[in-house]
Structures are given as structure tokens and as C-alpha cells.
Amino acid sequence: MSQQLGWKHHALIQALMSRGPLDEKEFHEIFIGITGKNPATHPQIFNDCLLKINKELAFVQFELRACRNQYNGKVYYGIINNVADEQSKLGTKYSVPQIAFYKGVIEAIVQDMSTQGCITNIEALNVHLENQVQTEQASQDSQSHIPAAFKSFSLSQKEKALNDLIQDQWLCYTSDGKIGLGIRSFFDLRSWFRNNDIPSCDVCNEAGVKALTCPNEGCPVRLHDYCLKKKFSQRKGSRACPGCGTEWPGSQCQEEDHTNTPGQSQMTSDDPIMRGKRRKVKAEAVEATQAPPGPERAKRLRSCKTEAVGTAENEASPSNLRRRSRRSSRI
Numbered sequence: 607m608s609q610q611l612g613w614k615h616h617a618l619i620q621a622l623m624s625r626g627p628l629d630e631k632e633f634h635e636i637f638i639g640i641t642g643k644n645p646a647t648h649p650q651i652f653n654d655c656l657l658k659i660n661k662e663l664a665f666v667q668f669e670l671r672a673c674r675n676q677y678n679g680k681v682y683y684g685i686i687n688n689v690a691d692e693q694s695k696l697g698t699k700y701s702v703p704q705i706a707f708y709k710g711v712i713e714a715i716v717q718d719m720s721t722q723g724c725i726t727n728i729e730a731l732n733v734h735l736e737n738q739v740q741t742e743q744a745s746q747d748s749q750s751h752i753p754a755a756f757k758s759f760s761l762s763q764k765e766k767a768l769n770d771l772i773q774d775q776w777l778c779y780t781s782d783g784k785i786g787l788g789i790r791s792f793f794d795l796r797s798w799f800r801n802n803d804i805p806s807c808d809v810c811n812e813a814g815v816k817a818l819t820c821p822n823e824g825c826p827v828r829l830h831d832y833c834l835k836k837k838f839s840q841r842k843g844s845r846a847c848p849g850c851g852t853e854w855p856g857s858q859c860q861e862e863d864h865t866n867t868p869g870q871s872q873m874t875s876d877d878p879i880m881r882g883k884r885r886k887v888k889a890e891a892v893e894a895t896q897a898p899p900g901p902e903r904a905k906r907l908r909s910c911k912t913e914a915v916g917t918a919e920n921e922a923s924p925s926n927l928r929r930r931s932r933r934s935s936r937i
């Protein structure tokens with residue numbers, strides 16, 4: 607059994623629970639304020655502290671982790687509950703039809719074949735709640751089970767839900783004014799992405815929601831733009847796709863050169879907090895590489911609701927869960 611946490615650990619947990627997710631700069635400032643140590647100059651102290659917190663949080667199935675906002679590459683810190691479902695995470699503020707709407711928007715965003723990770727406002731407002739009804743067997747008469755609150759969920763109610771979800775960082779406005787995943791969703795939907803076979807980035811193994819795809823159309827490799835930059839800057843000259851060997855165009859990389867602000871995180875996938883369950887995911891990533899890219903993506907996605915609960919089982923047997931998820935119908 608590990609040692610008990612001190613007040614400094616509790617203060618960090620409290621900051622993340624009440625105000626998180628926090629971007630790296632904010633979290634570092636809080637860390638400096640509490641401990642007097644700068645994570646940039648004392649990375650070992652910082653990492654040890656977070657690992658110690660995680661040892662304790664694990665008993666209650668919470669986890670402190672870092673996660674990137676895939677639209678701008680910025681690192682955030684947050685505490686996630688590894689067992690609660692979306693109903694309980696959003697349920698204190700959002701109604702059942704609002705949560706169904708959120709799930710519908712998320713599904714539409716991740717199904718975007720161009721991997722821009724966003725949909726237009728109009729596409730979001732066109733999301734049908736009827737598709738989110740729980741139909742385990744997807745029976746013919748599912749129409750009769752659609753709750754009245756789903757049928758009567760109006761356009762203005764969708765607009766309000768969109769605004770609230772953006773306000774609360776479950777969704778976001780992307781730089782070009784479209785609707786994308788909010789930072790809370792990047793934190794909380796991690797295992798849901800895996801269970802729904804959202805292809806992972808070849809570098810960091812996180813879902814490639816906003817990502818670049820291999821120029822070879824038949825190749826399923828995806829890379830985040832910030833990961834692509836890191837990968838190809840290390841091996842000058844060669845920009846061969848890790849999957850099929852096709853050369854990736856260089857222009858994408860150079861365009862990104864000036865987007866990284868000085869002082870941005872040096873955190874890599876080797877970082878203990880960032881790394882997560884990398885090793886276990888590896889097999890899944892390999893499996894995904896072999897999966898047929900086209901029709902696979904069009905399948906119905908697994909319910910958000912069981913996502914978090916699935917985490918534990920998922921560790922034991924990812925392939926079982928994946929197979930099950932393919933068969934299960936849309937909620």
C-alpha cells in the first residue's frame with residue numbers, strides 16, 4: 607500500500623476536479639504555487655507527484671491524465687472517472703434527450719471520413735435523436751419505442767444543447783467555425799474510441815479524430831499533425847508511411863512549423879502520464895491496420911453509455927469487445 611497523500615496532492619486534485627481540465631500552462635502554474643517547484647525545471651518531481659496521486663486515485667477508479675486537444679495540439683490535464691457512464695457524467699445538468707443529442711453529434715464527428723474531426727452547425731442540428739434510442743436487438747418495431755421527449759426535441763432545443771455542450775467543453779467550435787469535440791470528450795471518450803474502432807494515430811496511439819491520412823487511399827494509417835511533425839523531423843529525408851511505405855507530402859509538415867508556440871509541452875508518448883496503456887493498445891492498433899478501411903467505418907457505433915464501463919473489460923480482452931461492438935446495434 608502506498609503512502610498517504612499530503613495536502614499538496616489534495617490541493618492539485620481539488621484544482622483539477624473543480625476547474626479541470628486545465629491546460630498545461632495553468633496546471634503548471636498551480637503546481638508551482640502549491641509546491642514551489644517548476645515542472646519545466648523539475649520534471650522528475652512533477653512526474654513523481656502525479657504518479658503518486660494516480661496510485662491513490664486508482665483505488666476509486668479515477669485517473670489523473672494528460673490529453674491533447676487534437677485541433678491545436680495543446681496538452682491538458684484532467685481527472686477522469688474510469689467507471690461512470692455519460693449518463694452520470696452529464697446527467698446532473700443535461701436531460702436524457704440532450705445526452706442523446708450529444709451522442710449523436712459525437713458519432714457524426716468521428717464518422718467524418720475526411721478526418722477533420724468536425725461537422726457544420728447545420729449537420730449538428732440535423733442529428734436525429736431517434737437514432738439514439740436503445741434498441742439492443744434493433745427490432746423492426748423500434749419506432750414505437752422512441753420516447754416522446756426525443757420526438758419533440760425541437761430545433762431551438764438542439765441549439766440550446768449545442769451552446770451548453772460547447773460552454774461546458776464537451777463540444778467546441780473549431781477555428782473554422784465548425785463543431786468539434788471538446789476537451790472533456792477527448793478525455794472521457796478514450797475507450798469509446800477504441801471500442802468503436804476509430805483508427806489510432808500511428809505515433810501516439812490516441813484516436814485519430816482530427817488527423818492526417820496516408821496519401822495512399824487504401825492505407826489506414828492516420829497521424830495527428832503534431833505527431834507527424836515530430837515523427838518526420840526526427841528522420842530527415844525519409845517521409846515513408848509506417849504502414850505502406852508511401853511518401854507523405856512534405857508541405858503539411860512545413861505548414862505546421864510555426865503553429866507550435868514556444869514553451870509548448872515537450873511531453874512525448876514516453877511520458878508516464880501521457881503514455882497510459884500504450885502497450886496494451888499496440889495489439890489493437892496492429893489489428894486496426896489490417897482491417898478493411900472502407901465499409902468498416904460506416905458501421906453503427908457502439909453506445910457511449912457502456913464506454914466507460916467497457917474500459918475494465920477492454921483491458922482484459924480488447925478483441926472480444928471489439929467483435930461484440932461490431933455486432934451491436936446503434937442506440
Ligand SMILES: [Zn+2]
Pocket residue numbers: 807808809810811812829830833
Ligand atoms: Zn498522434
Ligand SMILES: [Zn+2]
Pocket residue numbers: 820821822825826827847848849850851852
Ligand atoms: Zn500508408
